[in-house]
Amino acid sequence: MNVFGDLLSGFGTVLSPEYLLYAAIGVTLGTFVGVLPGIGPALTIALLLPVTFSLDDPIGTFIMFAGIYYGAMYGGSTTSILLNTPGESASVATAIEGYQMARRGRAKAALATAAIGSFVAGTISTLLLSLLAQPVARLASTFRAADYFALALLAMVAVTALVGRSVVRGLMSLVFGLFLGLVGIDALTGQARFTFGTMELLEGVDIVVVIVGLFAIGETLYVASRLRHLPEHVHPLEPGSARHGWLTRDDWRRSWGPWLRGTAVGFPFGALPSGGADVPTFLSYTYEKHRARDRAEFGKGAIEGVAGPEAANNAAFSGVLVPLLTLGIPTSATAAVMLAAFQIFNLQPGPQLFDTSPELVWALIASLYVGNVLLLLLNLPLIRVWVKVLQIPRPILYAGILVFATLGVYAATGSVNQVFMAYAVGVVGFGMRHFDFPIAPVILGLILGPMMEVQFRRALLVANGDLSTFVTRPLTAVLLACAVLAFVVPYLPRIVARLRGRDSRDEPKKLVFAEDD
Amino acid sequence: MKDTVVRRPGRVVAAGMAAALLAATAAGCEKDTAGGQTGTGEVRYPTKTVQLMVPAAPGGGWDLTARTMQKAMTDGKLVDQSVEVYNVTGAAGTIGLAQLVSKNRGDAHHLMVMGLVMVGGVVANKSPVKLDQVTPIATLTAEQEVIVVPAASKYKNLKQLMDDARAAPASINWGGGSAGGTDQILVGLLAKAAGADPRAMKYVAYSGGGEAKAALLSGDLTAAVSGQSEFKDLVASGKVRALAVSGATGVDVGGGSPAPTIKEQGYDVELMNWRGVVAPPGIDAPTKEAVTALVDRLHSSESWKSALQKQGWEDFYKSGDAASTFFTSENQRITTVLTDIGLG
Structure with a gap:
């Protein structure tokens, strides 16, 4: 009852013309970047962070950010289907069947099942978020320093182990992030660390600088370095003539099951601290393939293979918001950037957020419903327009991004030193991409590292230096055990193979889910 | 804070x-x-x-x-x-x-x-x-500072708290704002006045009022120190108890009547933020x-x-x-x- 009252007042906030405009800007921008390969929601939100300083309106900003994320998921499906180039890693699974459908002239049906599936999943999962958020927040208010430490450790281990092909690379990225997080004044004692005696570093390394450097500048340098190997223009398939309708009765019959199952997989995976939308899309795809009556159709354009993953990636976002809003724990790169945005507005996501800023939280949740409706309206009729976006020449596009990134950092910090720092981080980011290091662990290290350190030291301080404080409370012990599991699980195939006495070289090295957020 | x-x-x-x-x-x-200098030598x-x-x-x-x-x-x-x-x-x-x-x-x-x-x-x-x-x-x-404990705490007044702080400093977890800020300064001054070792006080720094509140309610902290207005809602709802304020005269910190000052409870400490x-x-x-x-x-x-x-x-x-x-x-x-x- 209470939840619906809160939610209604959230709708009251969002349905004002001003916030509807923010939502519309968000979903349009999101679809735009989702369509463009290589530019994801994390980068877009990072680029917009400096702009939002001057907005001075956290509610509008977060409504826009949520729109960007959802929009990117929709937009990603468009390129996956028409171009076989997933704009986002979360759309990779969609490309497998979607592109085949498009080649058989059924692009419209594929796009429709993706869009409607995203809508269905988005709506159901947002409903789940509304119902779950407060109970989880209430549970979280009993969390103590040791529990937060275990939770942060779990998030960090899970994300690093699951992202990218190599644990060593993931850990190296993470350590880089952790180091950046150490720079500045120590929260518990007020002493300066790694500042080399300069005033500029006392405040620590600005997270906006790192995000813009790694995502925008790093990506631009990387694309520039490979420009000769990339076609300047791309040639997508046509969405299909008017003769082929959207969804046939048979398509509907085959789609609704995968939509619901995709939602069921996506939401909890998003909420888990290993989250993001990538893993559940592959799980959904695999599951649909497994239970299909006509398995031979898979690989040749089975509509189930589009419906399931697309539902899963949208459902995952509402899932991601559960730990972000209630615990302040980001479970994906986009969530990490959003957490930075909260901190910029001096809001600390966590159990207190529902008491201190109920208006913001419920407006954000309500905006997800609104965003879903807007996206459905925006996407189905305008597919041809989005296809045009793909024809922007890459040099112009990335030059624009670079200009915007540089201006953004300067506007946000007012310091040329910080711009240099962003470029230095950008060069590091270029190197990381070139040598196949994952980017997300750096951001997570930078955000979760200081949190983990402070909570660890607080827990020890409170327990008079007794390390057993991390195993005596059941909650802490369970969380730490999960962290160990998350580290070991990716190696299970290899370990099992060893135990069976096979040569491990013939087996997959480890489970690889996806590249990045 | x-x-x-x-x-x-x-x-x-x-x-x-x-x-x-x-x-x-x-x-x-x-x-x-x-x-600028005016004609009369006075500074404008x-x-x-x-x-x-x-x-x-x-x-x-x-x-x-x-x-x-x-x-x-x-x-x-x-x-x-x-x-x-x-x-x-x-x-x-x-x-x-x-x-x-x-x-x-x-x-x-x-x-x-x-x-x-x-x-x-x-x-x-x-x-x-x-x-x-x-x-x-x-x-x-x-602004005055306030010292609060959870409602279920065994400490009913400042003296009980400070007696334990002197006898068994490791048993008390103090919490408040950033390291070296007003809140920690008050804990240090109070410890000195009570004859306890200021260095032995366990002080946990938090970056904002919300965080310290959460830590006090979750059981990490024995007592929290903050600006007088920070805990008003929790004092009013009976979730925490105000033991003392740090000014010369008591002020109401949410309980409905003025909270006693530190001085009134026998410690020669007065601290205004x-x-x-x-x-x-x-x-x-x-x-x-x-x-x-x-x-x-x-x-x-x-x-x-x-x-x-x-x-x-x-x-x-x-x-x-x-x-x-x-x-x-x-x-x-x-x-x-x-x-x-x-x-x-």
């Missing part, structure tokens, strides 16, 4: 750039940046835009103080020039302090809002720039007097008085020699206690 350092660089820049631009134009038109002040620096992010206690000053000066027509507020964030205000000392030497049109938190920050952060380098003008407002205003170094005596006269007029203005009432700030006005003496004594007292705690 109010003056915790937050990163909110946006408007800082806009204001900062505007300030730099204005300063540059002003310097171009006028040679004498310290103030201000002769150009007054730049008021907030050495913290927008939204905190210092920021509110500066913006209230700005409003009172312009509304009451105390100055015929405009007053601008800009923010320089970071490190308990010591970054702003360093900027005032290095960039604005001798320029009385640059003033900075500061307070007890900065006194502590200079010591705890080992700032290369010290507070005795600036020209003290006045103290303006102050005060805020004031300073000028850069290198200001001559007549100019300093002119600046002080302006702040005197500000303090007696109607606009300022009603603002005090509205914000719930205590009037804590000292100017001229009284201010200089107070700055020196606070500096000594805070440096000593932070050194005793082990942060100095």
